[in-house]
Structures are given as C-alpha cells and as structure tokens.
Amino acid sequence: MPPADAGGDAAVPRNTSGPSARERRSQHKRQAVLDGARREFLQHGYAASSMDRVAAAAGVSKATVYGHFADKQALFRALTEAMVGERLSELFGASAQQALPAEPAAALRELAARCLECRHSQPQFLDFLRLVIAESERFPELAKTFLAQLERTGVGRVTALFEAIAGAAEAELRARLFMGALVHLILMQDLLHGREVAPVDREAYAELLVRLVSAPPGTPG
Amino acid sequence: MPPADAGGDAAVPRNTSGPSARERRSQHKRQAVLDGARREFLQHGYAASSMDRVAAAAGVSKATVYGHFADKQALFRALTEAMVGERLSELFGASAQQALPAEPAAALRELAARCLECRHSQPQFLDFLRLVIAESERFPELAKTFLAQLERTGVGRVTALFEAIAGAAEAELRARLFMGALVHLILMQDLLHGREVAPVDREAYAELLVRLVSAPPGTPG
C-alpha cells in the first residue's frame, strides 16, 4: 500500500543529503497530478470534472492519483490553494514589482493597465476566478484563502500608493474602490462575455478611475 | 404522448375565452417544475444538480418534468432566463423606482445602500450571481442575457443620474464605475465570505464612492 500521504502536505525529508531519488521521482509524479488536475478543474469546474480524466491528463495511473491525494476534494483543495498565491503574484507581485513607476499616479495607471489586459497576459486567471466563485459555497475556506492573499498582495500594495497620494485617512477604502472597479470590469467584460454585449473603452475607464479616485480628500457637502 | 412543447416557449391559445382549465393546470405544473429547478440549481449548481431531485422538489413526476422541458439544459436555460429580469428588477427596478429621492446625489446614496444590503433583501440574488458566473462558459448566452438586462436596468438608470450631476460626457463611464465598485464589494464580502476575512465598513465605502464619483469633470494633469 502506498504511504497514504493522501491530502495532507507532509514533506518528510529524513536524510541529511536532500531528497532521495525516489522522493524526487515521487514529487515529480505528484506535480504531474496537480498539473493534470489544473487542466481538468479549470476547464470543467469541480462537479463536472472526472478523476479518470485527471489521471489521463497527468499521464499517470489512477492509483497514483489516489496514492498522493485522499480523494477528489483533497486534490481540489491542494490544487486551488497552490494556485491562489501563484495567480495573484503573477498579477500583482513580481511583475508589478518589476517596473512600477515611482510617481504614484503613474503607478496606478500602470497597475490598472496591467489588470485590464489580464485576459491576454494571464488567461488562466479568469478560469481560476470563475472556479473560486463557483465553489465558494462548497469550499468556503478556498474563497477565504484567496481573499486573504488578495488583501496582502493587492489591497496592501495599492493602499501604500494611495497613502502617498491622498493621505492615510481614506487610503484603504480608496484602494478597495480602485481594485473593485478594475476587477468588476474584468469580470463583466471578459468572464461574462460583456465584450460582445456592450464593449467598454478600457483606457478611458482606467483613466477616469485613476482621476476620480486620486481626488483630494476635501469634504464638500 | 404529450405534445412535446419541450423546451420551446410555444404558447398556443386556440380559443377565444382565455386558457382552458387543462391549460391552466398544465401551466401550474410547469411553474412548479421551475420552482423546484430553482431550488435545486441555485443550491447545487448545474453539473451537481439532479433531475430526480428537481422532480421531487417540484412535487411532480419525472415524466412531467420531461414533458415540459426537453432536457436538463433546456430546463436550466428556461429557469435562468426567467430569473434574469426578475432578480435584476427587484434590485434596480420597481423598488428603486418607488422611493428614489429626487436629488441625484441622494438618489445615488440610496441606490448604493440598497445594493450593499442585497444580502438581506435579496438573498437569492447572490446564489443567482454565482450560478451565472459559474456557468458563463457552458452557457455563454445566459451570461449575455444577464448583462444585456443589467445594461438596461442598472447602467441605463444610473447613467441618467450622472448626466444630471456631472454632465453627459463621462456619465456612462461614471455609471459603470459606480455599479462596478458596488457589485465588486458585494461579490467579495458576501459571495466570497470576505466578511469573515477582512470586513469592510459599507457605509464609509458607499459614502466615499458617491463623493469621488460625483466629482466635477474638471481635467487636471
């Protein structure tokens, strides 16, 4: 019987000299399973996905799948939790850190532009977002993990920008508003095929958004 | 064999004096099927829903279900297309028309408040939104129908408000931005359980949103 690690994430290196060749091979298979599961779950959603197809997509026998993950739910959880950080950091993390302009307003514009073209730069992100929303009742802890990571990676970073622009008082709310308007547009235009119903000029949208949300904190009325 | 109306929407009144008693009875059963389907699909999503459970929830035999709808897809389409207008008009339609203040800024505030408490006032709307997003690849025309109706019911109405506030030029974009920020907050806080991760002060959010998005159209920079 296989070691039935099965769903947990026990990494058990027991030797001084790194992972043995067997362990490396096993981890490689495990990764193959996750890759196959990614294709399957992103394409069909949770309920309509088949473990046989996962095994086939991974180029692995079904027994191997169940050797690494206890059941369908465990595999799904492992996959999505791995994807949360990965997808978000590709959107707000490394690449955003790479070349964001120093001037805050310009940084906002650049960030908005990157988000709004995520359909091209991160096509898997849309499928992932759909999956998280679709399964937010069946797997609430997955949605929470996603949001917690989004708080750190997205809201945190943007809040810092707004503190430099409009003072600390409303910075976090402004950041949420900024992110919200962007994510919403992606959702409607790209995920729900709004492009084919009522296309929106993304540049104009982003420009107006940056301008409005950067307004000084004066309190009229 | 039943007439196999089956999925289409052929209403065939052949008499002068309204629907016959048989037809009334039949329509009543059809509505029962739709009600059962609503419970089932909203709770389990499309793939995980069972036609047997739909029939049971409707208090109807399975043959009756298939007498009224050709197959699972046809039932799902009929249900969701019926729900699109229903859900949206409850959110932006009659109730919004009923008591919206005359002063535009106040109207915006009222609209925002109503949207942000939709979790209490329209609990089914969240499940419906999740369903639309989850099945936006399998049933793209459903998503488009939803968006088209949202354009008329939501964006259209709000655009008129912004024309009264900030001039016609950017009114539509402002309306999209306004709606987007609201829908996004609902999505994150209510659908994805963000309340339990990082709760947001909705009143402050709405107030800041109204203030920023009502700013005069001056063009600095």
Place this chain on the structure above:
DNA sequence: AAAACTGAACTGAACCGTATAGTAACTGCA
C-alpha cells in the same frame, strides 16, 4: 528487497432520459 508506479478490472452508486401502465380531469357531442 522495498518503494513507487502501472494497467486493468471491479464495485456500488448515481445520473439522464425513456418507456409503460394506469389514473384523474376536462372537452365535445349526443
């Protein structure tokens, strides 16, 4: 030898859609 994997068969259950046999209600005609 031992761990990990393969391939294939298998179980038990759920599901979709159809079919059948029988029942209750309504309609039109006498």
Place this chain on the structure above:
DNA sequence: TGCAGTTACTATACGGTTCAGTTCAGTTTT
C-alpha cells in the same frame, strides 16, 4: 344529462452511461 375521447399527469422501472474509489498482480527504479 351521459359518455367516449383526449390530455396531462403519476408511479415505477429500466437501459445505458458515468463516476469515485478500491484492489491486485506485475513492473520499474533505487
């Protein structure tokens, strides 16, 4: 009014398929 014909429905069962998860004998790799 009475009676046959039609319509919609119920209950049940069935065929065919799919699926999650298990088992096991055999093979590769260390």
